[in-house]
Amino acid sequence: MFTGFTDETVDFMWGIRFNNERAWFEAHKEIYLTQFYQPMRELGDELYDFLREKRPDHGLIRKVTRIYRDARRLHGRGPYKESLWFSVEQPSEQWTAHPTFWFELMPEGWCYGMGYYMPKALTMAKLRARIDRDPAAMEALTRKLGRQQEFVLETQDYKKPRSQAPSQLLKPWYQMKSFSIIHQDKLTDELFSREIVDRLKRGYEFLLPYYDYFVTLDGDPDPREPGAE
Structure with a gap:
């Protein structure tokens, strides 16, 4: 059961930021395992159990990232990550294919939420087509999001909207x-x-x-096909 992160968790994150090399990591590996990785797994397990109970038919899985960076993608950085996160999602060969719940802990802070990291262009086209068919449903969700203060919508946008939004409220969903x-x-x-x-x-x-x-977007008709609308 998760009981909380510790000061050693934070010290380790800052330590690996400024000492991102094997010798330092090996000397502090036990702290990483007991004060960082294990608590993150325990927290992920509890939230996974919570979400699985809420959506038992979705086949959800829990993943916890490891600290080791892919050697093929270092790009001049050290071999270790300075943050850890867990995710709860549906299994897929392409992990970006489905919406994902996550929590991440970093040296400066933490974040959590739900969204797509790199959805397929077709997925976003299906989203726009679904909104076109029934704008009221997304308008209700968008208004609900605007009435609370816990979450904000962050997007990566196209330079130009893919199509015309049915209302000003829904315009951001047509740009992202x-x-x-x-x-x-x-x-x-x-x-x-x-x-x-x-x-x-x-x-x-x-x-x-x-x-x-x-x-459920994957089950929607392909808007590029005749008669999909």
Whole structure:
């Protein structure tokens, strides 16, 4: 059971940022395992159990990243990550194919939310086509998002909208090629106790209707095919 991160967790994250080399990591590996990786797994397990109970038919899985960077993608960086995260999602050969719940802990703070990292262009085309068929459903979700203060919508946008939005409220959904509904915070006290578990559960419960909306997009007709509308 997750009992909280510790000061050693934070010290390790800052330590690996400024000492990103094998000798330092090996000397502090036990701290990484016991104060960083293991608590992250325990937190991920609890939130996975919570979400699986809420959506038992979705075949959800839990993943916890490892600290080791892919040697093929170092790009001049050190061999270790300075943050860890867990995700809860449907299994897929391409992990970016489905909407994902996540939590990430970094030296400066933490974040959590739900969204797509790199959805297929077809997925976003299906989203726009679904909104065209029934704009009221997404308008309701967008208004609900605007009435709360925990999450914000972050997007990566095309230079030009892919098509005309049916209303000004829905315009952002027609410009984006990926998005996250995300909360970002500093290193708050709740991280060091079980309070963060309740915070994440409340947040994920709020996000479930959005997840339900997006997770079914793959089953929508291809808008490029005749008669798909």
